Amino acid sequence: MCSYLRVQSAIPAYPWKEPIDWERLATNHGEPFIRFASLVRTKPTNKQNTTFSEFSNLPAELQLYVLRFCDHATLYQLMHTSSLLRQEAKKLFWSARDIWYLVEGIWLLDGGFPGHADHAIEVLPLVEQIEVEFSDFFATSKSLQGDRIAFTVHGDVSGRPETVIEIIRKFWHTLQTRFPKIKTVIISTVQFRDGTSLPADMKSIIRMCPDGITVLGSILADAGDRDNGKRSMLRRLWQRVEDSNGVEHWQVVEAAWTRKSVLLPLKEFHGVAGRFAQYLYHDRFQSYEVYVMDLLCTEAIERHHFEDWYEPFHCLEPGCGHKFDRPGQYTVHVIDIGHQIKWRDWESPLVFKDDFEKYEENLSRRWERIGWQGWLEEMGYPDTEKRRQAEKTFLDQLAHDPLYNEGVPPESTLIYHRWQWHGNPDADL
Ligand SMILES: [Zn+2]
Numbered sequence: 173m174c175s176y177l178r179v180q181s182a183i184p185a186y187p188w189k190e191p192i193d194w195e196r197l198a199t200n201h202g203e204p205f206i207r208f209a210s211l212v213r214t215k216p217t218n219k220q221n222t223t224f225s226e227f228s229n230l231p232a233e234l235q236l237y238v239l240r241f242c243d244h245a246t247l248y249q250l251m252h253t254s255s256l257l258r259q260e261a262k263k264l265f266w267s268a269r270d271i272w273y274l275v276e277g278i279w280l281l282d283g284g285f286p287g288h289a290d291h292a293i294e295v296l297p298l299v300e301q302i303e304v305e306f307s308d309f310f311a312t313s314k315s316l317q318g319d320r321i322a323f324t325v326h327g328d329v330s331g332r333p334e335t336v337i338e339i340i341r342k343f344w345h346t347l348q349t350r351f352p353k354i355k356t357v358i359i360s361t362v363q364f365r366d367g368t369s370l371p372a373d374m375k376s377i378i379r380m381c382p383d384g385i386t387v388l389g390s391i392l393a394d395a396g397d398r399d400n401g402k403r404s405m406l407r408r409l410w411q412r413v414e415d416s417n418g419v420e421h422w423q424v425v426e427a428a429w430t431r432k433s434v435l436l437p438l439k440e441f442h443g444v445a446g447r448f449a450q451y452l453y454h455d456r457f458q459s460y461e462v463y464v465m466d467l468l469c470t471e472a473i474e475r476h477h478f479e480d481w482y483e484p485f486h487c488l489e490p491g492c493g494h495k496f497d498r499p500g501q502y503t504v505h506v507i508d509i510g511h512q513i514k515w516r517d518w519e520s521p522l523v524f525k526d527d528f529e530k531y532e533e534n535l536s537r538r539w540e541r542i543g544w545q546g547w548l549e550e551m552g553y554p555d556t557e558k559r560r561q562a563e564k565t566f567l568d569q570l571a572h573d574p575l576y577n578e579g580v581p582p583e584s585t586l587i588y589h590r591w592q593w594h595g596n597p598d599a600d601l
Pocket of ligand 1: 487488489492493494505509511
């Protein structure tokens with residue numbers, strides 16, 4: 173299902189100070205996010221090497237003071253270069269209030285095991301602020317009491333299914349174990365119809381938040397149909413408050429919340445199980461790299477007309493013909509009206525045509541090598557000897573590799589369930 177949320181701030185506005193960022197990512201709803209590597213990459217315009225020697229001559233306390241004004245990439249660099257600044261840079265970097273690290277909610281519900289994660293586990297103890305993304309988990313039957321939970325949460329030793337309260341208590345325990353320094357948590361979800369209140373299970377998770385952690389709820393939901401029938405979405409931020417009588421209220425604290433979402437650093441993938449985790453990671457990323465193309469294309473069309481010269485243009489949507497004679501108007505038109513145009517459909521070749529072609533070529537090359545096709549060829553197709561051997565090695569690693577062992581039979585783990593599902597596309601699992 174494709175919706176038309178287009179966060180205006182997600183599309184860089186005129187005047188453009190930097191080239192198009194081809195490494196950005198976006199969800200299927202058009203919400204942008206970035207990789208950790210992009211966050212900490214020093215921009216070519218930061219002439220740090222030429223000024224660093226002068227900086228290091230400053231008194232120590234002045235150097236520490238200056239750190240407060242450094243961007244994330246500079247702080248990250250200082251964490252690895254200067255012994256004087258290392259601790260302070262590290263503290264400032266990981267306590268940044270404008271960065272929300274994305275964490276998969278199902279992963280935490282499942283016990284937060286390292287083998288199943290695609291992010292590095294060793295940095296988690298430093299992280300203070302996360303958005304726990306549940307995607308559409310709370311919608312319809314997919315909830316803490318729904319069928320899906322059977323695959324995502326282990327029962328106790330007797331096989332008794334856990335109650336919702338037990339599941340949530342374990343969720344918070346896992347979260348605090350993995351993120352001992354955590355200060356703020358956003359529980360985040362997507363709800364296609366009614367976004368006027370939080371799902372019941374989400375409220376329960378928020379109510380049971382341990383002391384010392386600030387928790388908020390966030391729902392991306394319909395903001396009503398546009399005139400042309402295309403859907404528009406908004407992300408709201410909610411908090412739970414209690415009045416003087418102890419009665420709970422749910423308040424919208426932001427009606428249209430946007431944030432800088434960042435993926436945690438990627439881990440190193442080892443063995444057959446690691447190869448599968450790597451495939452799962454690329455499987456998700458492939459989609460994010462496709463979804464972001466709408467944002468990249470809107471930016472490219474703006475730049476094509478207004479970056480190096482002035483060339484007003486018209487909307488190509490049949491029957492529209494809206495004229496854009498200033499930078500930003502087309503972006504607003506795309507966000508408000510939804511007249512998104514693909515780069516290939518533009519009337520004359522875009523200045524960025526070669527970049528888009530290269531982008532798409534890279535996507536398909538990686539899909540063949542690391543994606544599903546490459547993974548199937550490496551692990552063997554269903555019902556072949558090669559696959560049986562790969563599965564045996566996979567289960568063996570789940571049982572014996574400390575990074576993958578979850579303390580339960582390998583066959584009852586979520587990663588094995590996913591292995592079966594992804595490896596047997598026609599099977600009804
Ligand atoms: Zn139009």
